[in-house]
Amino acid sequence: MTDDFTARAAAWLAEHAPREPVTDLAEARRFQAALHDAGFAGITWPAEYGGQGLTETEQHAFDELAQQYQLPGKPFLIGLGMVGPTLLDLGTAEQKRRFLRPMLRGEEIWCQLFSEPGAGSDVAGLTTRARRDGDGWVLDGQKVWTSRAEYAEWGAVLARTDPGVPKHRGITMFVIDMRSPGVQVRPLRDMTGAIRFSEVFFDGVRLPADAVVGTAGGGWDAALRMLGHERITISDRRVPRDHPASHAALAALARARGIAGDRRVRRRLAEVYRAERLTELLAARLAQEARAGRPIGPRGSAGKLAAGRLARLSADAVPDIAGHDALAWDPGDAAGARLAAAVLDAPSARIAGGTDEIQRQIIGDRVLGLPREPSPDRDVPFSEPRA
Ligand SMILES: Cc1cc2nc3c(=O)[nH]c(=O)nc-3n(C[C@H](O)[C@H](O)[C@H](O)COP(=O)(O)OP(=O)(O)OC[C@H]3O[C@@H](n4cnc5c(N)ncnc54)[C@H](O)[C@@H]3O)c2cc1C
Structure with missing residues (x-):
């Protein structure tokens, strides 16, 4: 079975995979769709959501082969390496059905909206707010260093939904359509001269009830899961x-x-x-x-x-x-x-x-079980003044 898979993957890559870096986004998207059509995207993801339903063995075999080529995977990294695995962990069946297949095909690119000007390492100190409005929510605030926001169609955003409880408990993760009214993306240039991340502003952005990932108020757990997937993806x-x-x-x-x-x-x-x-x-x-x-x-x-x-x-x-x-x-x-x-x-x-x-x-x-760093604001409501 794995031998069959490996032979098929080797033949497909030899015929279709680029040997030079792909810099054009449209071309990268076309390649990703072709990769999915050929049965090599989402190798270990469930078949019902567009994956191949195979095992780690096939994934490893594919990764080894892909080493010889320049697969244009970078634009899809946040979706496939971080948001997708988090939705597989915590998303509703409807969210998995809606989002995973277009993610695997490169039709919808994702970004991660965690860091803020005043909340990077201490991301639980974030101040972007989402307040309830009927069934849904309204989002206001600012993110920064958002990789791929310049062209992403969707994002996973953390927002404070309850300032009356300690900081880790009042956060919710949402999926957000980056083309929604009230989302403004301002690209930033880094010292290599490239534009790879942006500032993102939210001004009264409406989010539907089914945009919540996991539970309302359970955003810290969702964030830790995504950060765990991120560390694996990066390394x-x-x-x-x-x-x-x-x-x-x-x-x-x-x-x-x-x-x-x-x-x-x-x-x-x-x-x-x-x-x-x-x-x-x-x-x-x-x-x-x-x-x-x-x-x-x-x-x-x-x-x-x-x-x-x-x-x-x-x-x-x-x-x-x-x-x-x-x-x-x-x-x-x-x-x-x-x-x-x-x-x-x-x-x-x-x-x-x-x-x-x-x-x-x-x-x-x-x-190592060393003594924890003091965290005086850990148990006080976020809305209380913290020195
Ligand atoms: C190339 C790039 C891409 C990025 N992409 C994204 C993205 O897509 N989405 C996103 O949400 N964010 C993104 N980030 C932001 C990144 O997650 C933050 O920059 C990072 O978490 C650090 O936060 P900060 O920049 O606010 O620095 P700070 O948190 O202000 O830290 C400043 C310095 O203080 C140190 N420090 C802070 N707290 C402690 C502590 N308790 N103990 C010891 N030292 C401490 C830090 O190590 C650092 O050296 C990206 C950053 C870069 C560079």
Whole structure:
């Protein structure tokens, strides 16, 4: 059975999968729909919601094969890696029927609206409000750093629905149509020069009763589940072979510059190789356990930390290997520009999805059993003044 699947996947990928990065969103969507038609999207998701109803073994076989290609999965990452698994955990049958298939086909792209200007690490301190209005709700407030909001059709948003109870208990998660009246998206440019996240403003946005994910007031549980899926997704992103700061790319660059035998360069390359392999193996194991239904809990923070550490090690190796080219490149030198962008992008891996400090805190509190950080506002109603 798995042999059949693997042979079919290998043949399909050889014929259809891109070997160069896909930068056009419409093309990425077409590929995702074709992937679904061919039976390779949502491999472990239930067949009744558009998945393939197969097992971790097939998923692993597919991931191994896909390594040789440049599958344009990034635009769909939040939907397929985070929102979809959360809806599978907590969504109603109607929500799963409505949202999962278009998500798998790339017809509806999703974003995650958690962080706010005053609530990032302490996301439970969020102040975006949803108040009841008849059967539904009305949403007001602001989010920031919302990846893919520039083009996402749908979002998962956290809002405060009861300020009269302690902060973790008065939050609700909703699905929101990003094209609703009252949603305004303002793109932000990061230091690589790209636009990859936005500020999002809500002004009297109406949400229907069936937009609630899980239960009203149960948003913190929904958020923790999604953050758990996020950590696995982030750490499970294998380093693409053509990533400019991957071990393979850096080793090729060192050979091209004639410095591959240099002792310092060899040590750098060995460090990157070791971190890359360890991160991949740890992430693969966590992802397999999660897909097999075994809770990975705070161990996901170890995977996320490892991915951030790998990004730092690879970026630190670049100046030793690329020399001045890491800082300045000729106009028109696309490879130089990509290398510099990869170095500038590296610190974001230690912030996005929860900072290194927060992952260490989770490991300290929940794995090592160290004394918890004082949290004086934990048990007081959110509406009471907190110093
Ligand atoms: C590339 C990128 C993409 C992102 N995409 C999204 C997205 O799609 N959706 C979304 O909702 N958010 C997104 N984020 C936001 C991200 O989740 C937050 O930036 C992150 O959680 C940190 O929050 P903050 O920026 O408010 O920093 P703060 O929480 O203000 O932290 C500032 C510094 O203080 C440290 N710190 C804070 N609290 C503690 C503590 N208790 N103990 C020790 N140190 C502490 C932090 O580690 C950090 O170094 C993205 C961020 C980046 C960089």
